[in-house]
Amino acid sequence: MNPHLDKLQTYPFEKLRQLFAGVTPNAAYSPISLGMGEPKHPTPPFIQQALAENLAGLANYPTTLGTEALRGAIAGWLERRYGIPPLNPATQVLPVNGSREALFSLAQAVIDPAAKSIVVSPNPFYQIYEGAAYLAGAEPYFVNSDPARNFACDYDSVPASVWERVQLLYLCSPGNPAGAVLTLTDWENLFALSERHGFIIASDECYSEIYHGDEPPLGALQAAHILGLATVERPYARLVVFSSLSKRSNVPGMRSGFVAGDAEVLKKFLMYRTYHGSAMSLPVQAASIAAWNDETHVESNREQYRAKFAAVTPLIQQVLDVALPDAGFYLWADVSRTGLSDTEFARRLYAEYNVTVLPGSFLAREAHGVNPGQNRIRMALVAETGEGREAAQRIVQFCNTLTK
Structure with missing residues (x-):
């Protein structure tokens, strides 16, 4: 065994x-259950229809590269969403079976297992980043999020001796679980580090279309364009971004996403994926084209989340330290004032009020002397508004019994 x-x-x-x-x-x-971040809104009928109308494609082997129409639809969406120059669909866009499998397999493709490499990850983090690092023969290095910095990670704290061994940096913006969005200054600093040390940046942006302010979150390709890194000899050098239809379009079971950016990285990644056997079926590709080409359902989806956060957040704020995130569909609450640890809080809330939340310490690792998820809980506001409000009211009742 490995x-x-x-x-x-x-x-x-x-x-x-x-x-x-x-x-x-x-x-x-x-x-x-507020435990799992699985979208619960109905899948738009027009996406279901596109899937059903193309079932004849099940009779064909799909190519790993995907159809030109799908790659064009993804490139078009990126151009419209981020205001960037058109990507070359043939070399800078690659369909994937959901961002999760691609985030994992990228590490297997780009890490040199003989180099004693390091993979840098935010902390808390999506556990795929850690597993990908280990199974590629690398070691993860965690950079803790800081509540005083809107849960941003302090990458300036990473020693030069670590950066010298880094081959891959995972980022998540908007972040899971705190919903923080990287700023242009953050990106500028990270791009400079990538240029200096030669590592690849993998930007996980699957929550980009669920945001609570007026401005959509800044994306990595967008930041690179603003900073003049999209028109150089090697556009988006060492930068690849991942996104998905799961949250944006409420199709988590369709397993459809993409990776886009540096053509040189994607050329090698395509070769890896050809052997990996991870081509997207033609019916799913057709449904994906329909989804990427429509924004009306995305706007409706976003408004539903905003209504939930508006209903739930003020209630939770009565008893826990929590704030509206920049983006995403999680509330990241500090339970310290209840006198319970995050695990005790979750267990007793489940036992006494039948509400499931996820202890924050489960989403992080102890690094630099602290587990940054300790004494926090993650609540996924994926259920409909009434159920979310009911869960919030039970949490308030539970916390009030603790104070009494």
């Missing part, structure tokens, strides 16, 4: 299952 498998930690939701083992939730309450 010895690197022994380095993998239990996934957060399995940890949650173990935490709840032996607990019988209060039967007076119907179950409400």
Whole structure:
């Protein structure tokens, strides 16, 4: 067996299952889960129709590169969304079966396992980043998020000796779980580090279309364009971005996303994926084209999330330290004032009020003497507004019993 498998930690939701083992939730309450970030809004009918109308494509092997029409639709969306120069669909865009599998497999393609490499990751983080690093033969290095910096990571704190060994930097903007968005200054500093040390930046942007302010979140390709890195001899050098239709279009089961950016990196990644056997089926490609070409359903989706956050956040703020995030569909709340740890809070809330939340320590690792997820909980506001409000009211009741 691959010895690197022994380095993998239990996934957060399995940890949650173990935490709840032996607990019988209060039967007076119907179950409400805020634990998993799985979109619950209905899939738009026009996407379902596009999928159904192209089922004949199941009779054909799809190519790893995907159809020209799909790559063109993705490139067009990137141009419209971020105001960047048109990407070359043939060399700078690659369809993938959801951003998760591509974020993992990129590390397998770009890491030199003999180089004792480092993969830098935010902390808390999407656990795929850590597993990808280990199974590529590298070591993860975690940079803690800082509440005083709107949960941004302080990359200036990373020693030069670490940067010299870095081959891949994972970023998540808007972030999971805190929803923080990287600024143009953040990007400028990171691009400079990438230029100096030669590492690849993998920007995970799957939450980019769920935001709560007037301005959409800044994207990596957009930042590179503003900073003049899109028109140089090697456009978007060492930069690749990942996005997905799962959250944007409420099709998590369709497994459809893309990676875009540096043509040289994508050329090697395409070769890897050709052997990996990860081509997207033609019906899914057709449905994806329909989704990327429409913004009306995205705007409606965003408004539904805004309504939920407007209804739920003020209630939670009565009893926990929490603020409206820049973007994403999570609330990242500090439970310290309840006197309970994040795991105790989650277990008792489940037992007494049948509401599931995810302990923040499950989403992070102890690094530099601290687990930045400790004493926090992540709440995914993916259910409909009424259910979310009911969950918030139960949390308020629970916290009030603690103070009494």
